[in-house]
Amino acid sequence: MAEPEFDCDLFVIGGGSGGVRAARIAATHGARVMLAEESRMGGTCVIRGCVPKKLMVFASAHPLAAAEARAYGWSADLGPFDWPRFHGTLMTELDRLEAAYTRNAENAGVTIHHQRARIVDHHTIALADGRQFSTKTILIAVGGRPFVPDVEGAELAMISDDLFLMEQLPKSILLVGAGFIACEFATILAGLGVETSLAYRRDEPLLRGFDGELREMATEQLRALGVNVMLGTEPKSLAKADDGIAVVFNDGHERRYDAVLYATGRAPYTGDLGLEKTGVHRDGRGAIVVDEWSQSAVPSIFAVGDVTDRVNLTPVAIREAHAFADTMFGGRPRKVDHDLVASAVYLRPFEVATIGLTEEEAHDRGPVDVYAATFRPMRSAFAGSNVRALFKLLVDPETDRVLGCHLFAPDAGELIQLVAIPITMGATKADFDATMAVHPTIAEELVTMREPARRHRPDAVSERATA
Numbered sequence: 001m002a003e004p005e006f007d008c009d010l011f012v013i014g015g016g017s018g019g020v021r022a023a024r025i026a027a028t029h030g031a032r033v034m035l036a037e038e039s040r041m042g043g044t045c046v047i048r049g050c051v052p053k054k055l056m057v058f059a060s061a062h063p064l065a066a067a068e069a070r071a072y073g074w075s076a077d078l079g080p081f082d083w084p085r086f087h088g089t090l091m092t093e094l095d096r097l098e099a100a101y102t103r104n105a106e107n108a109g110v111t112i113h114h115q116r117a118r119i120v121d122h123h124t125i126a127l128a129d130g131r132q133f134s135t136k137t138i139l140i141a142v143g144g145r146p147f148v149p150d151v152e153g154a155e156l157a158m159i160s161d162d163l164f165l166m167e168q169l170p171k172s173i174l175l176v177g178a179g180f181i182a183c184e185f186a187t188i189l190a191g192l193g194v195e196t197s198l199a200y201r202r203d204e205p206l207l208r209g210f211d212g213e214l215r216e217m218a219t220e221q222l223r224a225l226g227v228n229v230m231l232g233t234e235p236k237s238l239a240k241a242d243d244g245i246a247v248v249f250n251d252g253h254e255r256r257y258d259a260v261l262y263a264t265g266r267a268p269y270t271g272d273l274g275l276e277k278t279g280v281h282r283d284g285r286g287a288i289v290v291d292e293w294s295q296s297a298v299p300s301i302f303a304v305g306d307v308t309d310r311v312n313l314t315p316v317a318i319r320e321a322h323a324f325a326d327t328m329f330g331g332r333p334r335k336v337d338h339d340l341v342a343s344a345v346y347l348r349p350f351e352v353a354t355i356g357l358t359e360e361e362a363h364d365r366g367p368v369d370v371y372a373a374t375f376r377p378m379r380s381a382f383a384g385s386n387v388r389a390l391f392k393l394l395v396d397p398e399t400d401r402v403l404g405c406h407l408f409a410p411d412a413g414e415l416i417q418l419v420a421i422p423i424t425m426g427a428t429k430a431d432f433d434a435t436m437a438v439h440p441t442i443a444e445e446l447v448t449m450r451e452p453a454r455r456h457r458p459d460a461v462s463e464r465a466t467a
């Protein structure tokens with residue numbers, strides 16, 4: 001029998017959401033697969049992202065739950081929060097998940113190298129220990145890294161990775177940024193009793209890119225939680241002080257914080273990967289430019305996940321990876337549609353969740369009918385809360401198709417997952433209307449909104465519905 005031309009069929013760089021899925025599925029299809037991971041198997045999502053973050057969200061929600069319990073007649077007193085105890089359990093859980101990721105890949109037949117990899121040429125990988133392997137195909141799934149702007153003293157600040165390694169909670173913290181991470185950690189840290197401030201450089205509600213009404217409601221909720229939201233504000237310098245970090249802001253005022261966290265976006269992690277000599281194209285942010293098959297400018301080199309900076313979410317990385325493995329090794333060519341991707345921001349007590357066009361985008365695109373319900377949900381209203389939920393559907397008046405859905409509600413992330421199914425299938429407003437409500441729930445609003453709250457028509461002044 002002839003010797004195989006290459007040491008393996010696929011070499012995956014990165015053992016995160018995308019890399020592990022691609023490696024596992026390719027191996028299941030019969031490919032000879034190697035994978036290199038320089039840190040911990042599972043990557044950002046499992047070790048320093050979605051999973052530990054969501055567990056911290058759960059931890060931070062208990063004071064609110066206790067307050068609600070008291071309003072429902074219980075004499076609930078939680079006592080102080082024990083960070084070391086929670087953190088110990090969290091680390092044990094991450095160890096378990098990391099082991100499961102490793103085991104699942106190995107059981108599928110993947111050979112894992114626990115070290116950094118670099119690309120030598122179109123078909124060769126070098127490991128940090130000096131070994132080299134030839135491979136028919138390379139998949140780059142190295143993810144991203146936090147981006148910290150060039151501000152004096154910024155090296156004193158934490159990045160999101162550090163939040164999961166803290167041995168103690170700070171008494172006070174300044175979060176810089178107003179995206180997913182800043183808003184979620186403002187909720188978490190304020191919920192855990194940390195005196196929390198958030199500086200956003202723009203003078204507008206947080207969560208730019210989300211539907212305008214959701215942004216207003218999310219900003220208001222963070223303030224109600226006790227977060228000191230400072231708009232039009234950014235640090236100009238950070239300096240070590242006896243009692244923490246001294247921050248001077250753009251308007252000249254100075255404040256001390258125990259800790260500062262930069263949550264100012266993430267950049268593709270493509271430095272020192274050996275790409276320079278390969279002919280793989282990168283965009284201005286360093287992201288690998290790929291086509292609809294996740295193929296780079298070099299036919300043997302592919303890339304999936306955050307390193308391609310398409311939609312930087314775990315399920316998207318996993319879908320791209322699975323489609324790549326099916327296409328290349330399973331004889332089932334599949335592309336990924338990035339058009340309709342649902343997402344959620346895990347705030348408390350109400351979450352932000354979204355799919356499709358925002359009202360602003362729909363308005364710019366053409367005519368749109370806006371169905372919206374804002375109300376105080378029964379459960380929290382009974383407990384004395386004035387927080388209002390929002391359910392919004394955007395409908396194309398010509399086709400009746402639902403173009404977008406935006407929710408601000410308890411467990412909105414769970415709800416949007418279900419709404420994403422009919423919307424992805426191309427459901428019309430009539431389909432929603434034909435669905436019988438489940439009562440009493442908050443989600444029944446989705447099928448009971450009869451008249452538009454607004455009708456936007458291009459070149460016409462927004463017409464307020466009369467019903």
Ligand SMILES: Cc1cc2nc3c(=O)[nH]c(=O)nc-3n(C[C@H](O)[C@H](O)[C@H](O)COP(=O)(O)OP(=O)(O)OC[C@H]3O[C@@H](n4cnc5c(N)ncnc54)[C@H](O)[C@@H]3O)c2cc1C
Nearest residue numbers: 014016017018038043044049117142143305306312313314
């Ligand atoms: C704090 C936080 C919270 C998040 N929360 C959510 C959420 O709730 N929902 C959601 O959908 N998404 C969330 N995300 C985004 C999500 O984590 C990413 O989109 C996802 O992990 C991307 O997967 P990936 O495979 O592209 O990269 P990663 O998971 O980052 O994996 C890349 C891996 O490659 C390794 N690596 C890099 N270079 C090399 C090399 N040269 N050699 C060997 N190994 C290398 C890295 O160590 C890493 O393990 C969150 C992100 C963060 C930071």
Ligand SMILES: NC(=O)c1ccc[n+]([C@@H]2O[C@H](COP(=O)([O-])OP(=O)(O)OC[C@H]3O[C@@H](n4cnc5c(N)ncnc54)[C@H](O)[C@@H]3O)[C@@H](O)[C@H]2O)c1
Nearest residue numbers: 149177178179180181182201263264265266312313344345
């Ligand atoms: N629930 C989720 O699905 C979830 C949660 C966390 C993270 N993520 C993913 O991780 C990515 C990274 O999260 P993120 O919050 O860091 O990024 P982001 O892109 O969501 O937000 C970045 C924020 O930093 C600000 N910023 C950027 N440059 C700045 C500068 N030079 N000075 C001051 N402010 C600046 C921006 O105005 C913005 O508010 C997200 O885009 C998302 O893809 C998803």
